[in-house]
Amino acid sequence: MAYMVNDSYDLPTINYVNCYILDGYSVAGPKERMGKLGEHYDLTVDNDKFGEDTFEKGERKMFATALQGAINKSGVSDSDINAIIGGDLLNQIVSTSFATRGYPIPYLGLYNACGTFVESLVVGAMLVDNYMQHVACVSGSHFSxxxxxxxxxxxxxxxxxxxxxxxxxxxxxxxxxxxSAHPCARITKATIGRVVDYGIKDINNMGAAMAPAACDTLLAHLNNTSTKPDDYDLIMTGDLGKLGGYIFGDLTSKKGVVLGDNYMDCGASMYYPEQRTYMGGSGAACSALVFNSMILNQLHNNEIKKMLLIGTGALMSPTTSFQGDSIPSIAHCIQVEYEEELWN
Amino acid sequence: MKSQQKDYAQISKSNYKSYVFETSPKSSHWKNMIWAFLIGGLICVVGQLLIALFIKLGLDKEMSSTLASSVLVALAAITTGIGIYDRLGRFAGAGSTIPITGFSNAIVAPAIEFRSEGLIYGIGAKMFTVAGPVIVNGVSVAVIIALLTALFGG
Structure with missing residues (x-):
């Protein structure tokens, strides 16, 4: 059964004053390279194992490579980074933790399934806005x-x-x-989602399980900021997929919020139909790859001035699914803006 | 996704499951059955040809059947190893799962997958994760049927 929580409580929206996105780096697998956004990624690998002897070690190496790549690309050094935060889909979030063990830098491990990347940006933005100079936010996933x-x-x-x-x-x-000394995008606001469960049990249909969470968080964000979808150049969800994205649009329009052509889903945009991914990509890598490649470039080229990124996560485990429980889901929303005027 | 959907005035927690069910694309049962029939049938035809071949070579019927099964199991193990059998299964469904080749695939696939955890805790512990339930339930049902036969079958 669906969990009946009182959703008349309002979700608060956080305002950030000083949170600049210096740069991002993306490492993608071979299937992603052959996909629609293949040429946008900073590095694509020929082999799922990335030259290691197991898939897990390969995933770890992707995390370490993305981390080092982002540090180098941002023009800072390892010692400038005050904290690394992030997570992945594996049990005990080993990919992130193991990739981070080579760095003498404070580390926070996070888990919100496929929404972990946006979760790490929400927390990272809090840290740089109050206590720290540079924070690295890393996340991803691996098919195998x-x-x-x-x-x-x-x-x-x-x-x-x-x-x-x-x-x-x-x-x-x-x-x-x-x-930041040079013009760059900023994270200006965030709405932290709550766990929403509409009773979906089919683990092959995570888009449908997560769509109500994405709807809940988006409506709260629009309401708190007194904005409507047209006010943004882009509204992007993480990995709802084609079906989840369609349901998401249906859910919001029933509440009077109609999404236009400025809506896209990272997972649904990554692959060609002949790659047989059916409803598209899923996993924390969707938002982490698309945001850190194509979207950051578009922001820094002034093609996008104001956008929302909604990271969606399905919070079940194989154990809970076998025990017949439904899939609780979460969505976090961040608002990213690029105002060149600030530096003039 | 739109075509088969009723018009929902409101989507709430109470009607969400039926809304999702109607909105989700369905797999075509006819297409699946035809594929399953063709691929499953093809595997059985290969088995039958093998039996005929072994009989022709001078083996008796029982020995030929056993040998044909062994060859099919070996072929399925090899095609699993080189990454062909799983592609077959994606559209053949039950057609590639039900024949004896499916059983071979169900044992070889986890054995390959969990090799990275070593021979004991990897292959040893995980080899029967997929086939294990089939064996346990198959043997249990066989025992029950045998008991019933002994009691009432005369």
Missing amino acids: TAERQYRFPLELGVFRSPHSQWTATGAGCTILSNH
């Missing part, structure tokens, strides 16, 4: 490691449901700072 943890062995001949999604392989890292 996630598949065996959540579903079946790779070589098992199983029938794939037409509304299923494909876990994206890759990692993205963003460097946040409390100051």
Whole structure:
């Protein structure tokens, strides 16, 4: 059954004063390279294992590469980074923690499933706005490691449901700072989502499970900021996929908020139909890859001035699914703006 | 996604599941059944050809069937190893799961996957994660049927 919580409580929206996005770096897998956004990623790898002997070590190396790539690209050094925060989909978030062990830098491990990347930006922005100079936010996922943890062995001949999604392989890292000498995008607001469960139990339909959470958070953000969808150049969700994105649009329009052509979903935009991902990508890598490549470039080229990024996460585990429980979901929203005038 | 959907005035927690069910794309049962029939049938035809071949080579019927099954299991294990069998399964569904080749695939796939955790805690512990439930339930049902046969079958 669906969990009945009182959703008349308002979600608060946080305002950030000084949170600058210095730069981002994305490392994507081979299937992502062949996808629609292939040329945007900073680095794409030929092999899922990234030259390591297991998929898990390969994923770890993607995280470490994204982290170091973002630090270098931002023009800062390792010692300038005051904290690394992030997470991934594996049990005990090993990919992020193991990738971080090579750095003598404070570390916070986070988990909100596929919404972890946006969660890390929400927390990272708080840190640079109050206490720290530079924070690295890193997140991602890996098809081959996630598949065996959540579903079946790779070589098992199983029938794939037409509304299923494909876990994206890759990692993205963003460097946040409390100051910037050159024009760059800023995180100005955030709305932290709550756990929403509408009773969906089908783990092949996570888009449908997460859509109500995304709707809840978006409506709260629009309400708190007295804005409407047209006020943004882009409203982007993480990994609702094609079906989840459609349901999301349906849910918001029933509440009187109609999304226009400025809405996109990272997971639904990553692959071509002939790549047989059905409803598109899923996983923390979707938002981490798309935001740190194409979207950051568009922001810094002044093509996007104001946008919302909504990270969506399905918070179940294989154990809870086997025990017959429904899928609780979460969505966090950040507002990113680029105002060149600030530096004039 | 739109075509088969009723018009919902409001979507709430109470009607969300039926709304999602109607909105989600369905897999075509006819298409799936035809694929399952063709691929499953093809596997069985190969088995039958093998039996005929072994009989022709001078083996008796029982020995030929056993040998044909062994060859099919070996073929499925090899095609699993080189990454072909799972592609077959994506559209053949039950057609590639039900024949004896599906059983082979269900044991070899986790064995390959969990090799990275070593021979004991990897392959040893995980090899039967998919096939194990089939064996346990299959044996249990066989015992019950055998008991019933012994009691009432005369």
